[in-house]
Amino acid sequence: xxxxxxxxxxxxxLEVLKGIDLTVPRGEVLTVIGGSGSxxxxxxxxxxxxxxxxxxxxxxxxxEVHAKTTxxxxxxxxxxxxxxxxxxxxxxxxxxxxxxxxRKVLRQSKAEAEEMAVRQLTHVGLGDKLDVYPGRLSGGQQxxxxxxxxxxxxxxxxxxxxxxxxxxxxxxxxxxxxLRLLASEGMTMxxxxxxxxxxxxxxxxxxxxxxxxxxxxxxxxxxFDNPKDPELQRFLAATH
Amino acid sequence: xxxxxxxxxxxxxLAKGAGMxxxxxxxxxxxxxxxxxxxxxxxxxxxxxxxAPLMFVLDIFRSIPLLIQLVLTYAFLGTVLRLGMSGLxxxxxxxxxxxxxxxxxxxxxxxxxxxxxLRRAARSLxxxxxxxxxxxxxPLATRVALPxxxxxxxxxxxxxxxxxxVQVTELLKxxxxxxxxxxxxxxLLMICGAxxxxxxxxxxxFGGYLExxxxxx
Numbered sequence: 001x002x003x004x005x006x007x008x009x010x011x012x013x014l015e016v017l018k019g020i021d022l023t024v025p026r027g028e029v030l031t032v033i034g035g036s037g038s039x040x041x042x043x044x045x046x047x048x049x050x051x052x053x054x055x056x057x058x059x060x061x062x063x064e065v066h067a068k069t070t071x072x073x074x075x076x077x078x079x080x081x082x083x084x085x086x087x088x089x090x091x092x093x094x095x096x097x098x099x100x101x102x103r104k105v106l107r108q109s110k111a112e113a114e115e116m117a118v119r120q121l122t123h124v125g126l127g128d129k130l131d132v133y134p135g136r137l138s139g140g141q142q143x144x145x146x147x148x149x150x151x152x153x154x155x156x157x158x159x160x161x162x163x164x165x166x167x168x169x170x171x172x173x174x175x176x177x178x179l180r181l182l183a184s185e186g187m188t189m190x191x192x193x194x195x196x197x198x199x200x201x202x203x204x205x206x207x208x209x210x211x212x213x214x215x216x217x218x219x220x221x222x223x224f225d226n227p228k229d230p231e232l233q234r235f236l237a238a239t240h
Numbered sequence: 241x242x243x244x245x246x247x248x249x250x251x252x253x254l255a256k257g258a259g260m261x262x263x264x265x266x267x268x269x270x271x272x273x274x275x276x277x278x279x280x281x282x283x284x285x286x287x288x289x290x291x292a293p294l295m296f297v298l299d300i301f302r303s304i305p306l307l308i309q310l311v312l313t314y315a316f317l318g319t320v321l322r323l324g325m326s327g328l329x330x331x332x333x334x335x336x337x338x339x340x341x342x343x344x345x346x347x348x349x350x351x352x353x354x355x356x357x358l359r360r361a362a363r364s365l366x367x368x369x370x371x372x373x374x375x376x377x378x379p380l381a382t383r384v385a386l387p388x389x390x391x392x393x394x395x396x397x398x399x400x401x402x403x404x405x406v407q408v409t410e411l412l413k414x415x416x417x418x419x420x421x422x423x424x425x426x427x428l429l430m431i432c433g434a435x436x437x438x439x440x441x442x443x444x445x446f447g448g449y450l451e452x453x454x455x456x457x
Contacts, residue, residue: 076363091454101365104375
């Protein structure tokens with residue numbers, strides 16, 4: 001379970017999160033929507049401790065992420081994150097990209113890591129690209145590789161930060177299909193996205209962020225068809 | 241035209257000088273690179289402000305002509321500290337620091353060329369700073385830094401000709417000794433140049449080979 005309690009976060013004098021309270025139980029698929037600069041991506045990077053927070057606390061399975069005593073490297077093994085930019089390691093083949101962290105962090109044997117890598121890459125539909133360098137892949141394929149790379153650490157939670165925003169329109173579908181697959185398998189997911197149709201389809205709940213505040217959170221049918229917050233009404237009107 | 245007083249022994253004498261050049265260069269480039277990596281990482285981690293004292297010292301090594309550094313260090317260690325170091329030791333120390341000063345900047349540039357987003361991705365997979373440095377930054381920075389580093393290594397090899405001022409007889413000094421004796425400057429300088437070329441060429445080719453091998457991405 002991810003518990004976010006009154007989290008505040010500033011970059012300099014700009015407050016990007018103004019007291020967020022949110023609990024994500026295991027097995028839930030939560031999507032976060034909102035305009036750019038609403039703080040939704042920042043929240044994800046705070047959850048796995050890539051960014052410090054200024055107030056409040058975040059608990060992952062009861063472990064406080066930003067406590068000084070927390071071993072962040074160990075905690076991050078539980079929380080996979082995939083970014084807008086897929087960040088393939090260009091000097092490693094697709095398979096090696098996926099094997100790297102299990103080998104180094106989990107100290108798996110080469111055979112173990114390789115088996116896991118092949119399994120995860122096949123899972124995301126890249127079973128035929130194992131020994132290719134990422135530079136030869138399309139953006140959508142690289143993004144799916146990044147997802148497989150995160151999954152190879154067998155995380156309990158997956159965070160997706162606008163994973164389709166940097167892709168050509170015709171490549172968005174294949175990545176969303178991968179996310180749908182994960183959701184159907186019961187993975188706990190927080191997806192920051194601009195894909196409203198996807199959000200409506202896969203989410204258990206949808207949260208709307210506006211100017212650092214979580215303005216509304218509800219199951220997709222309620223949130224999309226019966227928005228209460230005036231900013232959300234405006235946002236939905238603009239994106240439809 | 242090809243009448244020459246050059247004997248096989250003279251040629252061996254030149255080869256020994258070349259050996260000395262290779263030896264001094266190898267020692268300096270090896271230790272200078274290790275030190276340079278350490279300095280470069282420190283420079284990168286501390287940022288421009290906190291690393292300013294270190295960079296100031298390295299700037300001294302980069303901006304004072306090597307000849308002056310050699311003479312002053314030799315005089316300082318020998319007459320002031322009375323350490324009784326050989327000229328060869330002094331030459332290796334000075335050239336090592338000289339190399340490290342240039343190498344530090346090459347290393348820093350290489351590290352900076354690795355996109356932060358890649359490093360963030362590595363850390364988000366649970367990798368530690370050291371694992372990120374070792375598995376992501378080192379290989380990628382090496383690709384960026386290699387051409388400059390090859391240039392530095394070849395430059396140091398040629399600069400090592402200056403160590404004659406601390407009584408080390410390397411390739412160029414050997415040549416000068418023979419020129420004084422045989423009075424055949426053009427031929428001897430040509431031979432000397434050929435020696436330098438034979439030493440440099442494989443290094444440059446090896447660099448080219450590595451670059452080609454790494455261009456998979």
